[in-house]
Amino acid sequence: MAFDTLGLDPKYTILVTGGAGFIGSNLCETLLTNGNRITCLDNFSTGKRENISKMLQNPRFHLIEGDIRNIQDCRKACDTADFVLHQAALGSVPRSINDPISTNEVNISGFVNMLVAARDARVRRFIYAASSSTYGDSKDLPKKEDTIGKPLSPYAITKYANELYAEVFSKIYGLETIGLRYFNVFGRKQDPNGSYAAVIPIFVRRLMSLESPVINGDGSYSRDFTYIDNVIEMNIRCMLVENPKAFNTVYNVAFGERTNLNELVELLKEYLSGFNPNIASVAIKYGAKRQGDVPHSLASIDKARNLLGYNPKYSASQGLRKAVAWYWENLG
Numbered sequence: 001m002a003f004d005t006l007g008l009d010p011k012y013t014i015l016v017t018g019g020a021g022f023i024g025s026n027l028c029e030t031l032l033t034n035g036n037r038i039t040c041l042d043n044f045s046t047g048k049r050e051n052i053s054k055m056l057q058n059p060r061f062h063l064i065e066g067d068i069r070n071i072q073d074c075r076k077a078c079d080t081a082d083f084v085l086h087q088a089a090l091g092s093v094p095r096s097i098n099d100p101i102s103t104n105e106v107n108i109s110g111f112v113n114m115l116v117a118a119r120d121a122r123v124r125r126f127i128y129a130a131s132s133s134t135y136g137d138s139k140d141l142p143k144k145e146d147t148i149g150k151p152l153s154p155y156a157i158t159k160y161a162n163e164l165y166a167e168v169f170s171k172i173y174g175l176e177t178i179g180l181r182y183f184n185v186f187g188r189k190q191d192p193n194g195s196y197a198a199v200i201p202i203f204v205r206r207l208m209s210l211e212s213p214v215i216n217g218d219g220s221y222s223r224d225f226t227y228i229d230n231v232i233e234m235n236i237r238c239m240l241v242e243n244p245k246a247f248n249t250v251y252n253v254a255f256g257e258r259t260n261l262n263e264l265v266e267l268l269k270e271y272l273s274g275f276n277p278n279i280a281s282v283a284i285k286y287g288a289k290r291q292g293d294v295p296h297s298l299a300s301i302d303k304a305r306n307l308l309g310y311n312p313k314y315s316a317s318q319g320l321r322k323a324v325a326w327y328w329e330n331l332g
Contacts, residue, residue: 006236010035014239015081015123017068017114018088020047022190023129023182025055026228027085027235032058041077041088043067051189068110074117083239084118086111086128089158093133096155097291107158108165115169115177123175127238128166130179130250131159132224132297142300145181145250152294163250170248178238179250180231183299187228187319188326200225200320203265204327207272207279217289219262224254224299227319230312237308246307254299259316267317271324 014031018024019040024047028038037060040052044065055061066073068088078084089107090096096103111128118126133156138149151157166177184198192201203213234253241247259267265284273280304310314322 005030005034006233006240008034008036008236008240012082012239013037013039013080015039015041015077015084017041017077017084017086018047019063020044020049020052021087022051022187023185023228023231024085024087025051025189026187027087027232028052028055028061030232030236032061036060038062039064039077039081041066041068041073046090048191068114069105071113071117074113075120078114078117078121078123081118081121082124084114084123084126084128085235086114086126088114089129091155093153093155093293094290096153096158100154103154103158107155108161111162112165115165115175119169119173119175125176125178125239125247126166127178127180127235128162130163130181131156132181132183132252132254132299133294134160134163134181135294135297137294141296142256142298143252144300145252145303167248176247178247180234180238180253181250181299182231183224183226183252183254183297185226185228185231185253187323190228190323192327192331199261200264200268200323201327203268204272204324205331207268207282208276208327208331210278210282212283212285213265214285214287215261215265216287216293217261218286219265219284220260221293222258222260222296222298224256224258224297225264225316225319226254226312227314227316227322229314229319230255233312234304234308234310237310241308243307251304251308251310252299252301253304254301255312255315256299256301257315258296258298264316264320267320268324271321272328275328
């Protein structure tokens with residue numbers, strides 16, 4: 001798809017770790033369209049080969065099948081990189097509760113490997129996927145970058161540890177780092193299958209099959225759902241920014257409005273019923289609350305606006321309409 005790359009110079013070589021994943025493959029696709037050379041590092045534990053299959057034919061796209069837990073794979077991937085967009089991680093709060101050891105090995109040990117490799121390769125800037133889970137039990141709304149609570153899951157701990165490591169590498173080694181606290185990202189290529197799939201593709205898949213979506217809790221929990229193109233914009237702005245005050249810090253990546261789960265399902269039913277009117281009458285079911293879930297999440301995006309010029313173009317409802325069209329075309 002066409003995307004405004006905001007004047008990013010095509011001469012750069014950009015490493016995208018987790019480049020076969022949902023967010024990573026969308027970044028690779030956009031940057032290839034801009035003319036950049038892309039290195040994709042992925043071990044396909046959660047990434048999908050079909051996400052990058054068309055890119056493999058592009059001479060500017062280089063796949064390294066490797067693991068961030070292996071420092072040599074990290075060094076090989078960073079060797080020619082001007083920028084690193086580090087997306088590789090084991091996501092999902094429930095997964096981290098079920099398997100904290102693997103989550104720690106990938107998200108912390110793997111992250112440190114990438115920092116060391118990027119430092120030694122003298123990359124221009126290391127931009128990494130942080131998480132809104134870092135806000136933990138903080139009840140403040142909207143969430144502002146300088147105020148966090150205590151983590152509520154092993155996953156949240158690992159993502160906060162990433163921020164601490166990045167800050168230390170900036171101070172000690174002079175590596176420019178920027179962390180992006182993603183808020184409930186959704187959109188094309190997000191996998192609806194698997195035990196730890198995100199809520200939106202799960203709901204879409206069930207509705208398309210005329211099956212009832214199951215909401216954990218009473219549906220009042222709310223999120224700042226963030227369309228993938230807003231995330232792409234932020235990553236590009238982080239590569240472009242030259243203001244030293246914008247480096248070595250973290251930013252919320254969101255739209256700045258919240259939608260509860262009941263509202264989310266109604267929007268999905270409305271948009272999907274344009275393809276199949278029977279979807280409008282599918283009932284909603286309710287289940288138990290999910291352990292480790294934060295009740296409400298809403299981001300302040302003032303810091304990103306002021307220091308990066310971030311101007312998200314897609315609200316949750318606008319993004320959902322585009323995402324639903326993609327799912328219908330690709331899964332219907």
